[in-house]
Amino acid sequence: MTKRKVLLAVNGRGHEVWVTPSDSLLDILHDELGLAEVRYGCGEGVCGTCTVLLDGEPVNGCLMLAVQAEGHQVTTMLGLMGADGSMHPLQACFLRRGASQCGFCTPGMVLTAFDLVRRGRRPTREEIRYALIGSLCRCTGYTKIIDAIEEYAALAGSQGAPDGVTR
Amino acid sequence: MTVVQQPQPVRGEQQGAGYRVVGTSPAHHDFVDKVKGSLHYAADWRLPGMLHGRVVRGQRPSARILSIDVTQASALPGVVAVITAADVPNNRIVELASGGLAELEVAMPVLATERVRYLGEPVALIAAVTQQIADEAAELVVVEYDDLPGVFDVHAALADGAPLVHEAGNTLVTWEIHSGDTTTALAASDVVVEGEYTSQHVEHAYLEPEAGVGWLENGVVTLRVSTQVIEHAATIAKILGLPASKVRVIAAYMGGGFGGKEDMTVEPYLALLAWHTRRPVRMIWDRQESLLASTKRHPFIMRYRTGARSDGTITAQQVEILGDAGAYPYLSPRVLFAGAALACGPYRVANVSVVARAIFTNNMPTSAFRGFGAMQVVFGYESQMDLIAELLGLSRTQVRECNFLAKGDLLPTGERLATRVEVRQSMHRALAMLGEPSTPSGRGKRVGRGIGCNRHPYGRTIWFRDRASAWLSLQADGTLLIRSGITDLGAGQAASLCQIAAEVLGVALDDISIYIGDSALNPPAGGTFATRQLFMSGNAVLNAARELRERIAPVAAELLGVPAGQLVFDDGRVWPGRTPGSGGATDSVSLTLAELAASCERRGVHTSHLSIWRAESGSFNPRTGQGDSFPDYTYGTHAADVEVDVETGQVTVLRYAACHDVGRAINPMRVEGQIQGGAMQGLGYALTEDLGIKDGYVQSTLFSSYLIPNSYDFPDVQTDIIESGEGKGPLGARGIGEPPIGNVAATIASAIQDAIGVRPTQLPMTPERVLAMLDEQSRAEAEDQA
Secondary structure (H helix, E strand, C coil): CCCEEEEEEECCEEEEEEECCCCEHHHHHHHHCCCCCCCCCCCCCCCCCCEEEECCEEEEHHHCEHHHHCCCEEECHHHHCCCCCCCCHHHHHHHHCCCCCCCCCHHHHHHHHHHHHHCCCCCCHHHHHHHCCCCCCCCCCCHHHHHHHHHHHHHHHHCCCCCCCCC | CCECCCCCCCCCCCCHHHCCCCCCCCCCCHHHHHHHCCCCCCCCCCCCCCEEEEEEECCCCCEEEEEEECHHHHHCCCEEEEEEHHHCCCCCEECCCCCCCCCCCCEECCCCCCEECCCCCEEEEEEECCHHHHHHHHHHCEEEEEECCCCCCHHHHHCCCCCCCCCCCCEEEEEEEEECCHHHHHHCCCEEEEEEEECCCECCCCCCCCEEEEEEECCEEEEEECCCCHHHHHHHHHHHCCCHHHEEEEECCCCCCCCCCCCCCCHHHHHHHHHHHCCCEEEECCHHHHHHHCCEECCEEEEEEEEECCCCCEEEEEEEEEEEEECCCCCHHHHHHHHHHCCCCCECCCEEEEEEEEEECCCCCECCCCCCCCCHHHHHHHHHHHHHHHHHCCCHHHHHHCCECCCCCECCCCCECCCCCCHHHHHHHHHHHHCCCCCCCCCCEEEEEEEEEEEEEECCCHHHCCEEEEEEEECCCCCEEEEECCCCCCCCHHHHHHHHHHHHHCCCHHHEEEEECECCCCCCCCCCCCCCHHHHHHHHHHHHHHHHHHHHHHHHHHHHCCCHHHCEEECCEEECCCCCCCCCCCCCCCEEHHHHHHHHHHHCCCCEEEEEEECCECCEECCCCEECCCCEEEEEEEEEEEEEECCCCCEEEEEEEEEEECCCCCCHHHHHHHHHHHHHHHHHHHHCCCCCEECCEECCCCCCCCCCCCCCCCCCEEEEEECCCCCCCHHHCCCCCCHHHHCHHHHHHHHHHHHHCCCCCECCCCHHHHHHHHHHHHHHHHHHHC
């Protein structure tokens, strides 16, 4: 298939990439740009392991073509972290609360939760549960993930607005 | 004859509640990489010139293969290799999962030749320069079939004149365990309760699909894959016709396994493609392929007849189990053994008769899945307990109380229980967590409370004479290296070993590096399955650490001028003793581990150590059903409140609580995580998950139709941990990986029965089935009135 060059803005940096029309955003982020934390889990937009933020909104990287991402700001979990590789406070909550077991769902969970808390009002436990419906976890039983997000929401609430997305 | 080998504690090690690292929940090691997203799973690996692999799968559940035409596929630009059975040096795998004790010897081809026996059986392999081309080429392989009659459930497979899945017969294995005189005891019972319980095909649904990369390095076929078992290297070597030393398997940290990565998945195909193309190859099964063709949990049909005295004492139990093994043996012989051995659960039954069979069908093969046969039977034995309670007008706790096993009791296999049984305590603690009874949310809603107790083995069956090894090295700078062949499913298998070593040697966790899962570079640990790794490798590391300390302690003792027995290893240092009563090491003069390592080096005392830990060994007689079965068990109870909507049949779980005796919690947060995760996976099994196979065709091949629990489906799982200190694992620990999935279906069924007065007997307990039960109940009531 013919490849064409697209300019993708990922985690605040521009990348010129050659893609085929059928390459998913997930394929390009994982295989071409080396962002291994964007993961293939189902290819149907059900499990959420390929979640990225597109202009700040969570989307499934597997359901989006790479060419469609041109002109948008893509953020992966790496984009939430410090330039020195330091953890975002939300990640620290995940670590402290034991919210990662196999860790495969973690980046999708973190980005989804980040978006939820960023939208303002401190979410209830029920609202957290609802927001995570598109992010499946098979290891933790969700309780510790929800604990971690609750803790982060409280933290973010008490410290004013949480850290912004790298744009 | 049973030989028990228990590690001896070394003086000076913290004892009892005084552990410094064990019993805490540090967030360390792989978990840091996981929350940073920087852990490299099996698919996150790339080599120059890497090809992409694809399995071409058969499209009939039972057919003769007339021809396989790869001409078009091979001609597609970008295709590098198309491989069929003729290209496989040794195309027969014989597993003998019970070690040859009882099963038929049936070979499984790596790639199908004359016939396919289940939908999705591999028939050819493709390697191409891109995944898209490999996928396209797979569509171009033309297989001509001649359909053969198949058998799609165990009854059909056992019928007279049934088509044979394999020439050797449709019964793969029959296990019998008998003790006492069941027939007489049943006849003499005050009440006899009968029930038939069925379970379904279930998918592991780890979030990380089967994946890996294979390449050749110095003539060695090297595979870096998502696997629970690096020891498959030996089987892969056989398939390739190579010496065992020419295959190396590296296990990446897994994105979940649950038993589904215990058998080989991508390994033989990657190995063949890398071997034939001499190039690196990556293979990732897509989710739909994984749902279609990976191994599944065995559907069981369980018939129970239970006799009891009017006071609730169980006098006899007769159990028949039929497990659908699918088209090939895999681990079915062992799964059915576990079902047979655990068929009576945590109860003392003097007269037992169990017959458990694994039956070949033309469904996809079933094999290991968290719980491994011992979990399906919980639905059977706990249902019987509730029915007996109801029949005798006793409470459900009462009828269990008077039958719980205790240390020293005889099991149906003739073994004596060697450790404490805290199942009674777990039952009361689980119920206590639920609190006051729930109330219905409105009209047409009924609430109920249920419990489910279980006994689950940890460790391989004793006749396998299990062992695990670990190698520790105190480095010149005082840091510690651990090498272990252990594989890590995500439950903290590697991290727990670090905690144990830190406890004994006083090395800070941050100063420990652990290298795992490499068949070439690590001492073998056996695979991570059967809830065996904390038990086995935990003991191996504990012993290795103690033995290493024993070796280097005399050097420290000499330098510090105190007897070796008084030394305390803590805080990266060796201290000459402990101030009585202070609980801490306060002597001012001490030695850093780096100084100790240097002194050892000068004296020619080795600071690295390999330790091999052997579990008890014994034998089992399949003819008498007597002998040594499992090393030990983990006990627990779950309790739940549910609400049933009698209009829709919908079951809503309102509260859920789980309590298990883990002997000793090495990392309590990880223990909680295992219990919560196991319970959630069990809730999917109980209520929503079903592959729905019809005539060999899988109905749920999408993740959007195979319903694993999401964050909104069920409430939080409350947990409580008992630490009896009597497990056979390190420092008295018991395994907790598999046990918590076992109780769930029984617990929910118990709660539904409490709510609506009918016992569900089929899994999953879908709204349709619950409605049918309610309809049946109304019909029966109407007939009674008429």
